[in-house]
Amino acid sequence: GDSVTQMEGPVTLSEEAFLTINCTYTATGYPSLFWYVQYPGEGLQLLLKATKADDKGSNKGFEATYRKETTSFHLEKGSVQVSDSAVYFCALSDAGNTPLVFGKGTRLSVIA
Amino acid sequence: GAVVSQHPSRVICKSGTSVKIECRSLDFQATTMFWYRQFPKQSLMLMATSNEGSKATYEQGVEKDKFLINHASLTLSTLTVTSAHPEDSSFYICSARDLFRETQYFGPGTRLLVL
Numbered sequence: 001g002d003s004v005t006q007m008e009g010p011v012t013l014s015e016e017a018f019l020t021i022n023c024t025y026t027a028t029g030y031p032s033l034f035w036y037v038q039y040p041g042e043g044l045q046l047l048l049k050a051t052k053a054d055d056k057g058s059n060k061g062f063e064a065t066y067r068k069e070t071t072s073f074h075l076e077k078g079s080v081q082v083s084d085s086a087v088y089f090c091a092l093s094d095a096g097n098t099p100l101v102f103g104k105g106t107r108l109s110v111i112a
Numbered sequence: 113g114a115v116v117s118q119h120p121s122r123v124i125c126k127s128g129t130s131v132k133i134e135c136r137s138l139d140f141q142a143t144t145m146f147w148y149r150q151f152p153k154q155s156l157m158l159m160a161t162s163n164e165g166s167k168a169t170y171e172q173g174v175e176k177d178k179f180l181i182n183h184a185s186l187t188l189s190t191l192t193v194t195s196a197h198p199e200d201s202s203f204y205i206c207s208a209r210d211l212f213r214e215t216q217y218f219g220p221g222t223r224l225l226v227l
Contacts, residue, residue, distance in 0.1 A: 032214055043205050044218040051214060099146050100216050104155045
């Protein structure tokens with residue numbers, strides 16, 4: 001079945017450092033790919049998405065490019081802030097009403 | 113953007129009582145909603161898929177008689193934890209799929225504590 005693998009955390013960075021969180025997937029079809037963010041004590045918020053190969057999703061300085069050849073959707077941000085501290089989930093979705101398939105989440109801590 | 117609400121956000125109850133959690137899609141219709149459970153510092157565990165007008169589909173290992181799901185309208189699904197016990201204490205999150213936007217949106221979660 002479909003699966004998502006993302007890098008193990010926790011990740012600790014200094015403010016203004018460059019962030020990469022790796023995410024790879026396996027899927028039988030052509031899924032849409034997502035990054036969700038969960039701040040402490042809250043639900044998940046959609047951060048960005050890409051629905052087809054070579055699409056780049058971006059939001060709040062975060063970016064991820066749908067790479068079909070490497071089955072990857074790595075999350076990047078050029079300069080992280082303390083307020084970016086959260087858990088980040090990579091996910092995929094096939095067409096229709098199937099549930100999202102999540103990675104295990106990566107906890108990011110940014111220190112001043 | 114699309115919004116999914118959950119109510120209540122936090123509930124404390126005595127062991128043996130039942131608790132109902134509501135999930136609403138506020139600006140789109142959702143024929144399908146999903147209920148998840150999240151343990152501390154872990155990923156989300158899908159409990160069931162809630163289908164409007166029909167029975168929910170439960171994941172393996174989830175007791176359907178304990179976690180009752182009703183999806184009576186295109187904007188509302190409810191999860192009732194029946195005869196709650198301390199081991200049911202958890203963070204419950206619902207989500208709804210917006211087919212037009214091809215995106216699944218999540219509610220803010222409900223933290224349940226059973227004493």
